[in-house]
Amino acid sequence: MSEKLFDDLNTFNHLAKEIILDCNKKGISKKVKPTDLLKKFGIELNNSGISDNHLKEILKEIALHTPKTSGKLFFNQLFGGVNSKAVLGDLLAVLLNNSMATYKIAGPMVELEREILRKVAHLISYPNTFGGTMPTGGSMSNFMALVVARDKKRPKTIQDGNTDRLVFYTSENSHYSIGKNASFCGIGRDNVRYIDTNEKGEMISEKLSHTIQSDIKNGFIPFFVNATLGTTVMGATDPINKIHKICKNHNIWLHVDGAFAGSVIFSKKHKHLIKGIQHSDSFCFNPHKTLGTPLSTSVFLVKNKKDLYNSFSHKADYLYQTDDNDYNLGQFSFECGRRNNALKFWTLWKSFGTEGISEMVDQNYILASFARDYIRSNSNYTLYSFEGSLSICFNYKNIDPKLLCTELYNNNKLMVGYGKHKENEFVRLVSINRENTKEDILNFFKVLEEFTENNL
Numbered sequence: 388m389s390e391k392l393f394d395d396l397n398t399f400n401h402l403a404k405e406i407i408l409d410c411n412k413k414g415i416s417k418k419v420k421p422t423d424l425l426k427k428f429g430i431e432l433n434n435s436g437i438s439d440n441h442l443k444e445i446l447k448e449i450a451l452h453t454p455k456t457s458g459k460l461f462f463n464q465l466f467g468g469v470n471s472k473a474v475l476g477d478l479l480a481v482l483l484n485n486s487m488a489t490y491k492i493a494g495p496m497v498e499l500e501r502e503i504l505r506k507v508a509h510l511i512s513y514p515n516t517f518g519g520t521m522p523t524g525g526s527m528s529n530f531m532a533l534v535v536a537r538d539k540k541r542p543k544t545i546q547d548g549n550t551d552r553l554v555f556y557t558s559e560n561s562h563y564s565i566g567k568n569a570s571f572c573g574i575g576r577d578n579v580r581y582i583d584t585n586e587k588g589e590m591i592s593e594k595l596s597h598t599i600q601s602d603i604k605n606g607f608i609p610f611f612v613n614a615t616l617g618t619t620v621m622g623a624t625d626p627i628n629k630i631h632k633i634c635k636n637h638n639i640w641l642h643v644d645g646a647f648a649g650s651v652i653f654s655k656k657h658k659h660l661i662k663g664i665q666h667s668d669s670f671c672f673n674p675h676k677t678l679g680t681p682l683s684t685s686v687f688l689v690k691n692k693k694d695l696y697n698s699f700s701h702k703a704d705y706l707y708q709t710d711d712n713d714y715n716l717g718q719f720s721f722e723c724g725r726r727n728n729a730l731k732f733w734t735l736w737k738s739f740g741t742e743g744i745s746e747m748v749d750q751n752y753i754l755a756s757f758a759r760d761y762i763r764s765n766s767n768y769t770l771y772s773f774e775g776s777l778s779i780c781f782n783y784k785n786i787d788p789k790l791l792c793t794e795l796y797n798n799n800k801l802m803v804g805y806g807k808h809k810e811n812e813f814v815r816l817v818s819i820n821r822e823n824t825k826e827d828i829l830n831f832f833k834v835l836e837e838f839t840e841n842n843l
């Protein structure tokens with residue numbers, strides 16, 4: 388490694404200090420007009436290079452104006468705040484720069500990933516036949532689940548492509564990756580059936596059953612149902628047990644997309660939310676959403692390792708030259724040069740233990756409940772959320788939620804988004820930053836109320 392790396396790491400440390408102090412002091416970045424960016428920060432790339440000092444100054448300005456997703460005023464996305472131990476692990480992963488394809492190039496990192504998969508499989512009571520990988524996020528995990536289910540139903544697809552009338556099912560509230568993935572794996576977006584949800588946002592299992600039966604009558608081949616554990620807007624959980632029974636009757640693959648709220652598998656208090664998860668054929672969750680590992684960290688498990696291998700293994704003599712396939716993780720993943728996403732999550736898990744992670748998860752639910760109580764106790768608010776959700780959806784004084792969220796952002800006050808369920812549009816506050824306290828939640832409401840008073 389170049390000795391120059393020491394200088395650049397010193398620069399990194401210096402910048403890191405500035406970023407952390409700025410984040411803690413301001414909690415939000417000043418919005419910059421997108422069309423001003425190129426000139427304002429010297430982003431333009433030129434023929435000649437620049438000095439180290441100049442580069443450092445430019446990096447600092449860009450970093451300080453980048454949205455602070457770890458700030459106490461960021462509630463916009465389903466991630467927020469980073470765990471310092473996970474950051475340590477991820478920085479090491481960058482420095483070591485392995486690809487997780489083979490044991491030869493990743494060494495002990497392979498066993499870190501395998502250990503994570505083993506422990507997650509244990510938490511959801513999968514049998515010893517389980518297999519898994521750590522893809523680039525929830526969308527990719529969902530994609531892999533769809534491919535494995537398709538190949539299980541029609542193994543000839545792997546060689547010949549899909550020529551059957553395959554259809555699959557997901558709730559109207561599921562993540563958009565489910566619909567998008569349909570085209571990537573040759574099923575087609577018109578062959579996705581969106582099942583109605585109830586007022587909480589949970590899939591209505593009777594509607595699912597009815598739609599499947601009607602499809603079968605019409606000559607379609609149902610092969611996959613996606614049940615969501617924590618829908619993106621409402622944070623609702625589909626009835627996994629009921630859906631499992633329907634899937635079993637029709638020999639359909641059941642995938643549980645826990646990208647958002649799947650970390651609840653660590654919690655003893657909220658175990659009821661994952662009832663029936665052991666019956667699923669595959670499961671994913673994103674530690675980068677609720678546990679504070681840097682983007683992206685996703686864990687994808689299948690009940691039967693053979694299914695994952697059948698879909699994702701391929702001959703490549705130039706790559707797989709040593710060791711057992713069980714340790715050559717590229718035979719179970721989409722990518723070849725796959726980033727080491729295991730180390731950051733392993734570092735966090737090793738440092739805090741399963742019990743420590745369980746406390747983090749419970750803290751998210753405590754704060755969600757606290758926020759709902761605040762809203763219920765104040766007549767200026769209307770609440771749309773239910774118990775057991777990490778999304779707190781509400782309106783304030785009947786103000787248009789789009790206007791409110793956009794103005795809060797444009798005026799550098801808060802970052803929070805809006806969503807829709809049925810005919811209601813609302814602000815969506817999310818409780819996912821486990822470093823937040825009740826004071827931070829109260830401050831969120833205070834900033835919103837004061838801004839509204841003075842500006843809307």
Ligand SMILES: Cc1ncc(COP(=O)(O)O)c(C=O)c1O
Pocket residue numbers: 465523524525526527529561562564615617618619644645646647673683685
């Ligand atoms: C329920 C659900 N599934 C999948 C995803 C996609 O995850 P990723 O952003 O890691 O691709 C999200 C993201 O918000 C989600 O809420």
